[in-house]
Amino acid sequence: MIDLRLLREDPDTVRASQRARGDNEGLVDAVLAADERRRASLAEFERTRAEQKALGKQVASATPETRPHLLAQTKALAEQVKSLEADARAADVELTDLSTRIDNVVEPEAPVGGEDDYTVLREVGAPRDFAAEGFTPKDHVELGERLGAIDLDRGAKVSGARFYFLTGVGARLELALLMCAVDQAVAAGFSPVITPTLVKPEVMRGTGFLGAHSDEIYHLPADDLYLVGTSEVALAGYHSDEVVDLSQGPKRYAGWSACYRREAGSHGKDTRGIIRVHQFHKVEMFSYCRVEEARDEHQRLLAWEEEMLAKVEIPYRVIDVAAGDLGSSAARKFDCEAWVPTQGRYREVTSTSNCTTYQARRLNVREKDPREGVTSNRFVATLNGTLATTRWIVAILENHQQPDGSVLVPKALQPYMGGLDVLTPVR
RNA sequence: GGAGGCGUCGCCUAGUCCGGUCUAUGGCGCCCGCCUGCUAAGCGGGUUUGGGUCUUAAAGCCCAUCGCGGGUUCAAAUCCCGCCGCCUCCGCCA
Known part of the structure; x- marks a missing residue:
């Protein structure tokens, strides 16, 4: 709005x-x-x-x-x-x-144009030179299968295309990654939250997801509920119709949830592996803050994303997403893209948006106006950013693989896997 | 799934049977002022939210708001219908 x-x-x-x-x-x-x-x-x-x-x-x-x-x-x-x-x-x-047909007003600094008109802000870390190391890297599907970590065949058998089982070290790796993300968030002052994944239409609409891309969202007609594509939806609805107190600083939540996406418009894209799937898990940062603080908060969210990427020791770049690719809610969006060796390119692993007051208007989230002499309420700003998702497993497996098909576990994740420092092929 | 009870301005609460005097009562809390060595007490005033209008701005004025949505009526917190939430009991499942 x-x-x-x-x-x-x-x-x-x-x-x-x-x-x-x-x-x-x-x-x-x-x-x-x-x-x-x-x-x-x-x-x-x-x-x-x-x-x-x-x-x-x-x-x-x-x-x-x-x-x-x-x-x-x-x-x-x-x-x-x-x-x-x-x-x-x-x-x-x-x-x-x-x-409601007018999308959020973009920040003037955002690049003009569509999907391909992003600006690369920086590249961090150097991709490994596998040729120099003397072997051809395997992709995450092959690595995952040999490690007994990812079972795509049974995923398809049980649930269809774009579904998978994470098994053994795969399951442990995801839990480790997400727990590590939660711990980082908690250390930074976020409240951890496990959210509902089914939400009412007004909440889904309020976050701006029922616009042009509504065919991306699963809907349960018998109950008129929507499956969330991210815990952002539930966390944005969390304080709907409330007057929140931001006098002590932003209210920050780290949401943990399953995420569901129909991937309706992406037939034929990323059909291999777990890059683009119907269901995955994510730890999402969500912040309610004052409008004056939103830009700084956005930079902080981005910094926390980069801190997490540093922990898993993966080369990445940061892009400033162009105006036409922002979605209806965001005024500015930064994506971090991890290097995927077998694709020879960077793939999105985090995304942080400053939604300014757009979602808060639709969901009626306000604060007492803190300005001198003003006694009314006013809308707050909302921001969100990814801290870890299932997709990161792709980058971790591929970037840390050894010639024998084993995979080194990043130091930061080892404590979350009982000290395990290397994943070894089982077949 | 069935039966019953409840939902009023931050919290508690009066009002609902029997529509107009409700411009929603009172208490607590909170804010401002007075008074007083200080504090407390006391006294006086204020205190839902959203929108419109006027204005540089404020004040003022107007409309809506008694869980939500309809209806009846000149007029609804109050009567009727539907829904939602909470509580109690019964049934079913784990």
């Missing part, structure tokens, strides 16, 4: 944002017109309603002679009020409908 006040006072900023995203600029004027209509029809309704209330009060104390006349008058007014109220409501629906 866009800030209507901003739209009224500074429509050019919103137009520029629409342009950067490659979205319809004309929508801005359509919303302005609808806003005008809504306010006019609301004023008309409220004026008439006030008249009706005043007159209605007289009925109670009217004398038997004046009562019939008053009743006739007020009856007619009641009719009018009813129809004016319907008008006002229709105008409001129209405004909401139009204004």
Whole structure:
């Protein structure tokens, strides 16, 4: 949901944002017109309603002679009020409908353009030179199968394409990775949370996931519930319809959940292995903070992601995602992409978004306005960022493999695997 | 799955049977002021939220808001219907 006040006072900023995203600029004027209509029809309704209330009060104390006349008058007014109220409501629906089509206003520094127009901010760590080491790296599927870590055949047998079993050291590796992420988050002051993975429509809508990409989301029609694609959804809904206290700093949560994605638009993409799957696990950072603090908080989330990537000792790069690829909620987004040796390219393993007040508006998350002399409430900013997911296993296996098919366990994860420092092939 | 009870302004609470005097009572907490060596007490005032309007801004005025959504009525916290949540009991499953 866009800030209507901003739209009224500074429509050019919103137009520029629409342009950067490659979205319809004309929508801005359509919303302005609808806003005008809504306010006019609301004023008309409220004026008439006030008249009706005043007159209605007289009925109670009217004398038997004046009562019939008053009743006739007020009856007619009641009719009018009813129809004016319907008008006002229709105008409001129209405004909401139009204004929710405008995605969050992008930060001016975000690169303009679409998916391929990202900017590379930095590359960290050097990819291994397997040729120099004298062997050809195996991909995560082959490594995973030989280690007895990933069972794709049985995943397909039981649940279909893009499902898998993590077994033995694979299961332990995922648990280790996620526990390590939770511990890092807790050390940084986050509250760990295990969230529901089924949410109501209004929460899913509030986070901005039911827009253009709603076919990515699993829906259970019998119960009208949605399966979340990330715990961000549940954590954004966590404080919905609340006034939160941010006087002691941001409220930070580390959500642990299963994540479900239909991958409807990606037939044929990443069909091999566990890079793109229907179900995986993730530890997600989520922060509620004051609008003035959101940009700094975004940088902090990114830094925590990089801290976690350093722990698993994987080369990666950081990209500044272009405006057209932000999704509806984000004003700015940074992805960390890990080096995948057998693909010879970087693949997304984290993503952090500054959603400013966009989600908070839709989910009604506010704080007491801390500014001097202001007594009302105002919307907060929400941000999220990935701390670890199942997909990281791909990068860990491939980057730390040995010529014999064994895989070295990153130091930081060893304590979480009972001290195990190397995964050895079982076949 | 079945039966019953409850849901009022941060918390507690009056009001609901029998519609208008509810502009929602009172207490606690909180805020401001007065008074007082200090503190406490006492006294006075304020204290739901959202929107509209006016204004540089504030104040003011108006509308909505008694779990949510409909309905009846000139008029709904109050009457009717549906839903949600919590509690108690019964049944079923683990």
